[in-house]
Every structure is written in C-alpha cells, then in structure tokens.
Amino acid sequence: MSAATSSTVEHLDVVIVGAGLSGIGAAYRLQAEHPGRSYALLESRAALGGTWDLFRYPGVRSDSDMFTLGYPFKPWTDAKSIADGPAILRYITETAVENGIDKHIRYGTKVLAAQWDSGDSRWTLTLETRTGDSVEQRTLTCGFLYSCAGYYNYDHGYEPEFPGIGDFAGTVVHPQFWPEDLDYTDKKVVIIGSGATAVTLVPAMAEQAEKVTMLQRSPTWISAVPGRDKIADRVRELLPPGLAHRVIRTKNILFNVGFYQYCRRRPESARKMLTGLTARILKDDALVAEHFTPDYNPWDQRLCAVPDADFFKAMRKGKAEVVTDHIESFVPEGIRLKSGRVLEADVVITATGLQLLAFGGIGLSVDGAPVDLADQFVWQGTMITGVPNFAVCIGYTNASWTLRADLSSRLVCKVLGYMDRSGYRAVVPQPDRALGERPLLDLASGYVQRSISEFPRQGDRHPWQVRQNYLIDSATTMRTDLRKTLRPVAAKTPARV
Secondary structure, three states: OOOOOOOOOOEEEEEEEOOOHHHHHHHHHHHHHOOOOOEEEEOOOOOOOOHHHHOOOOOOEOOOOHHHHOOOOOOOOOOOOOOEHHHHHHHHHHHHHHOOHHHHEEOOEEEEEEEEEOOOOEEEEEEEEEEOOEEEEEEEEEEEEEEOOOOEEEEEEOOOOOOOHHHOOOEEEOHHHOOOOOOOOOOEEEEEOOOHHHHHHHHHHHOOOOEEEEEEOOOOOEEEEOOOOHHHHHHHHHOOHHHHHHHHHHHHHHHHHHHHHHHHHOHHHHHHHHHHHHHHHHOOHHHHHHHOOOOOOEOOEOOEEEEOOHHHHHHHOOOEEEEEOOEEEEEOOEEEEOOOOEEEOOEEEEOOOEEEOHHHHOEEEEOOEEOOHHHOEEEOOOEEOOOOOEEEOOOOOOOOHHHHHHHHHHHHHHHHHHHHHHOOOOEEEOOOOOOOOEOOOOOOOHHHHHHHHHOOEEOOOOOOOOOOOHHHHHHHHHHOOHHHHEEEOOOOOOOOO
16 A cells, blocks of 8 residues: 555544543533534444443443443433443443534544654554455544543453363353353353452343352452432432433532542441441351452452442352352363362353553654653643643543543643644643652552553652542642643644634
C-alpha cells in the first residue's frame, strides 16, 4: 500500500479511541460543549459497548450501582441498581443513538500508532481497519487525541501457567472469551479465582451445574448489597426522572465516599463489620474465618459486591462451595491441590484476572521520538507530560468508573476551549518543579502490580495526583487554572471568535 499524500489524508479536530461507556460519554460532552468540532470514535471491535459487549459470561453485571456508573445526563430508569451486562449495553446504545453519536463511530478500526508533529501541530494515526476478512492500514490526522480505551488488554486475559493443564480431560474456559455453546448443565464446575468475575459466575452457574467450586489462593473481601435500592425507588416515585436521578446519584456518591473513608481510616472496625455481615448470612463463623477473612484490609484491593447475597445463598443451598488452597497440578479428572485433595471437574473456568494495557496499546511518538510512558506523569488524571494534545480516560478504583471518566471528558472540553481562546494549537502539561513519584493505580491487586510499571506515574501534589475522591475532584477539577500547568507548544494563531 502506497503512502497517502497529505491532500488525501482525512483530518478531524478530535479523535476518541474506544466506543464503550467512556467513549460514548466523551462524545456526548464534546458535542454539547464544542458542536462545531469534527470528530470520530474509532472502535477496534465490530460493536459499541466496550466491556459490556465483550464480556458474555453467565451473570455478567456491574460491580457499582448504576446511578453512579450511569451518565449524569441520562437517568438510569431500570429497576435494578446493580444491573446485568445486557441492560448496561442497552443503556449505552440508547445514549449513542439518542444523541446521534452512533453516526460518528467507525467500527473495525484499531489505532496502532500515533505520531505527533509539532511543526503541523497534529497527530498522524496509523490505523488497522477490518472489513470482513479484509485488513488494511491507512492514516488519519487529528488535532487532539483522546484515549477512552481504558487500561485493560481486551485481546488477552491473564493466564498463569498451570502444571499439567494439558492432562485435564474436561473443558477449560477463560471468562473473557466465553464460548456461546458451552453446556455446563449438571456438570461439576471449578472456578479458579476470587475476584468480581468469579463471585459473579458462582451463583449464575450454580443454577444449572451439579456443583460449583470457587478455588482461591487466599480470601477476598466480599460484601452483600441490595440488588434494588428501595430509597431510590421511592425517590423515583416522587420526583421527575432527571431530578430523581441527581438526588439518588448524590446519595450514593456520599455513601460510597463515606464507606471508603471509613474502611481506610478504621480498618479494624471495617473488618469486623464485613465479617460480621457475612457470618450473619452464612451462619458459620468458622467458614467465614477460613474463606472470607482476607489478610489485607478492606480497599487495599477492590471490594467485591454481591447483589442480594446471591453468592452466599448459593453456598447455603449446597450448590456452591469455596476452597482455599493452592494448585499442585491438573490431573485428568480435575485439579490436585497442595493439600492432596482432588477437585473433580468437567469444566474449569480460569477467572484469574485481566492484563493491564496502557490506553489501548497505542504506540506514541513525539517529533520522531518514541514516548516511554513510564517516564511521564499524569496531570489532573487526564493529560500526560511530554505528550501534547493527548488525554486519557481513567476511572476510579474505589468508586464508579464513570464518575471520574465524565470529569475527565469535561476537563478535555475545557482544555479545548482554553486553546481556542488563547489561540494555541497545542498544549502540554508541565510541572514547575520536580515531582515525587507514586504508581498511577495505588492498589495491591495482582493485576495492578504485574504491569503498573509500564504506565505513567502520579506525583505527590495537586494537580499531579490521581485522587480517589470524587467529592474533592468534582469541586476542584473544573475550577483549575489551566495557565499554571499547561504550556503552549506551538506558535499562536488567531483566536476563535
């Protein structure tokens, strides 16, 4: 394929990478605040929805309430506060269609590389496009690049090496690539892992399987939450949808922030409360002590929520069990544990977690030099030092992803407006003095620790910290003085009127 000339390469004002929950929200904000700008959403898959279209395993659902995981500008009207994957996908699709965002999505388009040229003040994107079985590369240029692809690798999950797995006579499945024809009716199922995916799969599969066993190396904090919010139901009866959504959203934000702060400031009290609630449901203190009392404090890793205690109810019915042990090896009939016990299995689900991938895996370069993200710092949780006119969407780890994602998209719109008023073609964040270093994601979870060194870092002071507090962020993010930390990197042009 011959190189395209500059006259034949399409140029857009803004390119958004990813048409999932974050990307659709970003497009809404961009349309609302900068209606004159040309833009496109580039989606590598054949459908919108991101996570909520990719994951098809039984019972897939949100791990945050939908009044905060949903958009602030589109009320969540379904009955369940903790929603299933198909309901969330419908919600995202409705948002895209109602606002004409779907017409800007280009499916089967993956961004392989992005090259910034300070002379032209534009990005040149190398794209891989798929149409049926046809694959080709082409280029596209844009003035501002916004990655809403998250930080997970959607092509590969984390799959540790298990000794003897080739000897297993049954079926091995990774939840990220769930086979549509998998039949586990009346079969013995072992789920390896104890995170959100595992605790979702257990009650969903227990309905049809003969027995479901969750095999964990160590306990995880798991908490039962109501599947429906009775206060929210009452508020929606009394108030118009838009106002009700704002009231419920505010209530849930305050509760979630308060609970997180309680766990961090009074960890021993939080441990007693969580184990006490679980013991009340299971009515077995010894079981709770062995399998549901982690050696780390609540919110050192993300806490797993189970709506209406469905996970624990499956255990009480005898349809599920939890085993805390280490794998010695797979054997034809199942898994042999270090304790000597053999877990018989017809199906093994490796819910061993996801792999991190920085912002869609785009290879970034600035003026011909590759960007090593690990050498850079994140500004306001959104832009990155050394990379002009580039932003990323990073959600909270201790609350609903969308709370932070929507703030980031509004901040991007503010930066674009600032550039217009100032006549700047490009800006880049730059600290006024040396920064202390901290990991971008401050979680002890294995999936974070495995790859976080490949990501940009956060600093030790505002606005270089990625704060996990929506109340503070919502009060300060949009009030930030951009002149103090954003540096122009191109000659001025006449300001937009």
